[in-house]
Amino acid sequence: MTVTSNYDICITKSDFEDVLAGEVFSNDYKGSDLLVCLERGDAVCPSSVHKPQLWHLLKACYKMLPATAPFSVPGDQADLRESFAKLHKDLVSTISALVKPVEKGKDDVGNGEPEEPVTPTMKHYVNITTGNSGEGESAFCADKWKNVVKPKVESALKTIPVVRSRVNSDHTRLYFPNEDQMKEAEKVLTPLAQDCSVSFFSEETKKLEPKVTINDLGPDLLEKEAILAAILDKNEDIRKLYHEDKKLKVVFVNERDRYAVIQMAPEIRRLLSSSGDRLNLGLRQHFVKNRYHVIQCYHCQGFGHMAGSVYCPQKDDPVCCFCAGTHQTKDCRAKKNNETGKMKCVNCEVGGSREDKKYAKTHTASSMWCPSYINERARLMERTSGVSKEEKNMYWTRTKEELLRKRLGRLGH
Numbered sequence: 001m002t003v004t005s006n007y008d009i010c011i012t013k014s015d016f017e018d019v020l021a022g023e024v025f026s027n028d029y030k031g032s033d034l035l036v037c038l039e040r041g042d043a044v045c046p047s048s049v050h051k052p053q054l055w056h057l058l059k060a061c062y063k064m065l066p067a068t069a070p071f072s073v074p075g076d077q078a079d080l081r082e083s084f085a086k087l088h089k090d091l092v093s094t095i096s097a098l099v100k101p102v103e104k105g106k107d108d109v110g111n112g113e114p115e116e117p118v119t120p121t122m123k124h125y126v127n128i129t130t131g132n133s134g135e136g137e138s139a140f141c142a143d144k145w146k147n148v149v150k151p152k153v154e155s156a157l158k159t160i161p162v163v164r165s166r167v168n169s170d171h172t173r174l175y176f177p178n179e180d181q182m183k184e185a186e187k188v189l190t191p192l193a194q195d196c197s198v199s200f201f202s203e204e205t206k207k208l209e210p211k212v213t214i215n216d217l218g219p220d221l222l223e224k225e226a227i228l229a230a231i232l233d234k235n236e237d238i239r240k241l242y243h244e245d246k247k248l249k250v251v252f253v254n255e256r257d258r259y260a261v262i263q264m265a266p267e268i269r270r271l272l273s274s275s276g277d278r279l280n281l282g283l284r285q286h287f288v289k290n291r292y293h294v295i296q297c298y299h300c301q302g303f304g305h306m307a308g309s310v311y312c313p314q315k316d317d318p319v320c321c322f323c324a325g326t327h328q329t330k331d332c333r334a335k336k337n338n339e340t341g342k343m344k345c346v347n348c349e350v351g352g353s354r355e356d357k358k359y360a361k362t363h364t365a366s367s368m369w370c371p372s373y374i375n376e377r378a379r380l381m382e383r384t385s386g387v388s389k390e391e392k393n394m395y396w397t398r399t400k401e402e403l404l405r406k407r408l409g410r411l412g413h
Contacts, residue, residue: 121205124182125175126189128153129197145172149196156188167313207385209247210269212288214279217258221282224250227260234280241268261291266385273386290387292380294373298329301346301365303376319346321365347372374399 130144145167153174163175176182179202189198214227221227227250232239242248246265253260264272272278278285299307300314301321318328322335324346329335334342348360348371356371363370378396381387 122179122202123175123205124177124179124202125173125200126182126185127199127201128172128174128189129170129199130195142167144195149192152192152195153189156192157185160185160188166311168310205383207266208380208383209263210266210384210386211251211261211263211291211293212269212272212277213259213261213291214281214286214288215259216286217253217260218282219258221260222253222255222258224253224260227253227262227281230281231262231279234282237271238268241265241271262288269386290384290391292377292384294376294380296366296373303347303372319365324349324360324365345370345372369399369402 128145128149130141130149150172157174160181161177163177165175166173174185176185182200182202186198186200192198217227221230228248231248232242238248246267247263248265248268249263251261251263272288277288279288280286294303295306296303297305297307297309297312298321299318300312301319301324302313305311317326319325320327320332320335321329322332323342324344325332325334333339343361343364345360345363345365345367347365348356348363351372353371365372367373374396378392381392381395
């Protein structure tokens, strides 16, 4: 089983099947099971396969193998040669790496992406409700929370970390780093029952479905229905998954800039990744890229909600995006006069670290280089199904380097 200098593929389907059929990967999964999936040409990886890219490489090679006699790959098809060479280098170990679990700490083989965590991500939080609905009051009394309950909660949680807090229309929610610290919080918050009602929860964090952006759409592909139909017509594997009730939806189309945003099931996103993030559409292939839409409130400049939302903590007093003043951004004189010396990011000034506070006057609250924006985007990437640590780390590295460059430029160093 070698590849000659003339790129002759010296392995047949029979050789491949003999090796695969005799291999046992685990007590409940044999090579013959994987062979059945290859013969059927399954678009989706078997459940025991944990490397989608290597699975599609194996499937492509198997499809091209001759039935009995070796064949030659043309010299100009370098990608196909490399794929076969990779497969032939050690056929058994390649297939074993495809199915056997990766040891902790080792990199993934095939596409270089780390594995999805086996255990689901959990969130631990407490809901605190104030007020007395029996007397006709609302279930949550903002004044009582601010003046009576909040000081007691802060005192009780003096040594217990809180990840973040959110004041809703009917309760306040506090998130804890892990279950142990939530249990510690339960011990000290339960005695506050005379002033408020406390309820503790641990539940699995729901992953967001991935979204991608397709650019350079043709003039005949600027409607949602037309784009979806064109994708299904030209991409057979995606069409199969779509007919298996896997989600594929065009959620937004920008006719002026000719791009569309597609929301899809994680299985379809993995399929796109295995094909180099390319999608057949119209008379060409389109490169797709992940889309992470960070929601920002243009009333308080906070993240995760929009203006007018019940989650906005500054319902009465607006905060300027440009100078952090107590007025609406559209009324900001400093912005109208382009007085960059007066700009200030309220998120870095109020809630940022000591380092962020130092540079709060180097950008506005809407800047994509704001540390608060960067953190929010990274959190959104974590919540999106199928996003690798490699992609997130690349984003961190690129933005931190650019942020440092901009800070040094602003301060004249």
